[in-house]
Amino acid sequence: MGKWILANKKADFNGIAKKYKINPVLARIMVNRGITTENEIDQFLYGDVKDMHNPLLMKDMEKAVAIIAKAINNQNKIAIATDFDNDGILSAHSLATAFSRVGGEAVIYAPDRVSEGYGLNNRIVKEAYATGIRLIVTCDNGIAALEAIQYANSLGMMVVVTDHHEVSFEEDEQGNRHFTLPEAEAIVNPKQSDCCYPFKGLCGAGVAYKLIEVLYDLFRIPKEELYNLFEYIAIATIADVMDIVDENRIIVKKGLKLIQNTKNKGLRALIQVNNLNQDKISAYHIGFVIGPCFNAAGRLDSVKIALDLLAAQSDEEAFLLAGNLKALNDSRKDMTIKGFEQAVTLIESSDLKNDKIIFVKLEETHESLVGIIAGRIRELYHRPTFVFVDVEEGLKGSGRSIEVYNMFEGLIKCKNLLDRFGGHPMAAGLSLKKDNLEELKRKINEDADLTEEDFVPIVRIDAPMPIGYISEALIEELELLEPFGKGNTKPVFAEQHFTIMKANIIGKNQNVLKMKIINDSYKSIEALYFGDVEKFSEYVTEQYGMTEVEKMYQGKLNQVDLAFTYYPSINEYMGHKTLQIIIQNYCRVQKTE
Numbered sequence: 251m252g253k254w255i256l257a258n259k260k261a262d263f264n265g266i267a268k269k270y271k272i273n274p275v276l277a278r279i280m281v282n283r284g285i286t287t288e289n290e291i292d293q294f295l296y297g298d299v300k301d302m303h304n305p306l307l308m309k310d311m312e313k314a315v316a317i318i319a320k321a322i323n324n325q326n327k328i329a330i331a332t333d334f335d336n337d338g339i340l341s342a343h344s345l346a347t348a349f350s351r352v353g354g355e356a357v358i359y360a361p362d363r364v365s366e367g368y369g370l371n372n373r374i375v376k377e378a379y380a381t382g383i384r385l386i387v388t389c390d391n392g393i394a395a396l397e398a399i400q401y402a403n404s405l406g407m408m409v410v411v412t413d414h415h416e417v418s419f420e421e422d423e424q425g426n427r428h429f430t431l432p433e434a435e436a437i438v439n440p441k442q443s444d445c446c447y448p449f450k451g452l453c454g455a456g457v458a459y460k461l462i463e464v465l466y467d468l469f470r471i472p473k474e475e476l477y478n479l480f481e482y483i484a485i486a487t488i489a490d491v492m493d494i495v496d497e498n499r500i501i502v503k504k505g506l507k508l509i510q511n512t513k514n515k516g517l518r519a520l521i522q523v524n525n526l527n528q529d530k531i532s533a534y535h536i537g538f539v540i541g542p543c544f545n546a547a548g549r550l551d552s553v554k555i556a557l558d559l560l561a562a563q564s565d566e567e568a569f570l571l572a573g574n575l576k577a578l579n580d581s582r583k584d585m586t587i588k589g590f591e592q593a594v595t596l597i598e599s600s601d602l603k604n605d606k607i608i609f610v611k612l613e614e615t616h617e618s619l620v621g622i623i624a625g626r627i628r629e630l631y632h633r634p635t636f637v638f639v640d641v642e643e644g645l646k647g648s649g650r651s652i653e654v655y656n657m658f659e660g661l662i663k664c665k666n667l668l669d670r671f672g673g674h675p676m677a678a679g680l681s682l683k684k685d686n687l688e689e690l691k692r693k694i695n696e697d698a699d700l701t702e703e704d705f706v707p708i709v710r711i712d713a714p715m716p717i718g719y720i721s722e723a724l725i726e727e728l729e730l731l732e733p734f735g736k737g738n739t740k741p742v743f744a745e746q747h748f749t750i751m752k753a754n755i756i757g758k759n760q761n762v763l764k765m766k767i768i769n770d771s772y773k774s775i776e777a778l779y780f781g782d783v784e785k786f787s788e789y790v791t792e793q794y795g796m797t798e799v800e801k802m803y804q805g806k807l808n809q810v811d812l813a814f815t816y817y818p819s820i821n822e823y824m825g826h827k828t829l830q831i832i833i834q835n836y837c838r839v840q841k842t843e
Contacts, residue, residue, distance in 0.1 A: 322354035334548030336489035341389035390454025455486035489541030493737025516559035519572035549618035621648035752805035
């Protein structure tokens with residue numbers, strides 16, 4: 251059930267509410283999230299492009315744009331070296347669109363996920379050089395491509411790196427960090443220790459956007475054309491699971507509005523083949539439907555299909571490519587389920603689940619799926635997780651972490667055991683020799699300063715709120731807090747002591763629990779639970795017994811009494827609106843007399 255913690259920061263909620271003409275509940279939520287000053291509240295509620303940071307604050311930005319502009323003015327073709335995931339695809343498309351708009355010509359190169367792995371490599375450098383290209387611009391990669399950039403330099407080529415990944419470092423005995431950077435002509439990455447750009451949380455496409463902003467200013471392209479790129483940058487930001495704060499919040503807000511009216515034929519077709527309502531596209535749809543379709547191209551096929559979709563000039567071409575992408579993603583889902591089930595079986599039948607950091611090696615699982623599977627295991631056990639598969643050169647793996655463990659820094663301490671690695675505090679990719687796996691597992695677990703307390707999921711409650719306080723006006727006002735995502739999660743409300751008057755299991759797959767519940771003040775409301783219904787029933791049976799659970803499902807008077815965390819919503823059916831809550835967590839709380 252996790253550990254429930256009520257956020258309890260103090261402030262004049264009524265004063266904030268009065269000043270900004272909002273409900274005190276919204277004021278409380280913002281304060282709980284560290285949004286307290288007038289400037290922070292203004293930007294959170296009403297932030298616009300004028301509030302974004304000056305791109306020239308980013309280290310090497312002027313130098314990078316000058317190099318690119320010179321190549322364009324001299325009519326020299328540019329290679330865009332990208333990655334195979336969502337962020338890479340959208341970064342590359344945005345840069346190619348921008349270079350073309352200012353009169354340049356670009357060719358996009360991406361690594362093959364299976365045979366080459368992540369980032370710029372010697373094959374891409376060699377191919378670009380053979381076609382007469384002398385400038386490579388990376389996006390969503392490059393900060394770790396030391397060897398490939400050195401090779402490009404030896405051929406007399408220039409490389410401009412745009413990236414957002416962590417910079418590798420060595421730590422000396424005094425704890426001082428010595429960072430390792432590639433020998434590129436310019437490196438645009440806010441994660442550099444000496445970069446004074448105020449926001450470090452941009453995705454690769456976000457960094458590319460900042461470069462395009464300076465390039466468009468130089469070539470006097472109207473701002474409106476720059477802002478039209480927000481729809482692509484927003485998809486990358488959400489799908490790469492960036493914190494939806496600061497500039498990212500503005501990018502995603504603007505981008506979602508553009509997507510709802512997109513003129514991009516490919517994007518429109520992808521929305522339609524997935525049976526989504528274009529007028530109501532949210533961050534959720536991007537993160538769980540649209541984004542995975544783009545990712546499926548790089549995982550199971552080639553990024554070319556996704557890039558071709560974004561560049562489609564006819565509806566016929568767009569729908570053909572969108573259908574292919576959806577089919578790839580459907581296949582990816584099936585393969586992921588099989589790999590995940592295999593992983594859980596291995597963990598449950600061994601001592602693996604007792605390790606601080608879970609290591610699982612899978613058989614007959616596509617290597618492109620290890621990151622998704624690692625994420626699902628991490629969610630199930632709430633422990634940092636690495637998943638590996640066999641490849642020709644040894645093992646390839648992917649890791650997903652929890653908030654209290656910096657996975658990237660953990661790998662840096664073991665870099666002597668790895669062939670390649672890169673990533674963030676919360677996620678990493680790596681390759682190594684088979685003989686090094688056990689030693690890596692031992693050392694990572696030994697070095698991890700984690701306790702049992704760290705493995706208990708924390709449910710952070712924004713406000714205790716009786717259901718009688720819910721209204722249509724409040725629900726509509728809560729939309730001011732959107733878009734939700736990492737760093738700005740959907741608010742969590744809670745109330746203790748609900749009696750379940752009636753419960754039904756509904757849905758095509760019998761996986762939704764619909765309930766009529768009533769609180770201690772005799773206010774009733776409809777509630778839906780989309781989690782594990784079987785586990786819910788088991789928990790209630792354990793707490794109250796089978797007889798009470800049977801009464802609950804039969805709509806008879808019963809003793810079941812639960813606390814819920816929830817989010818309020820409006821159910822609209824045939825023009826009739828009713829209030830309901832979506833349950834997120836549940837537990838039994840003893841009543842005090």
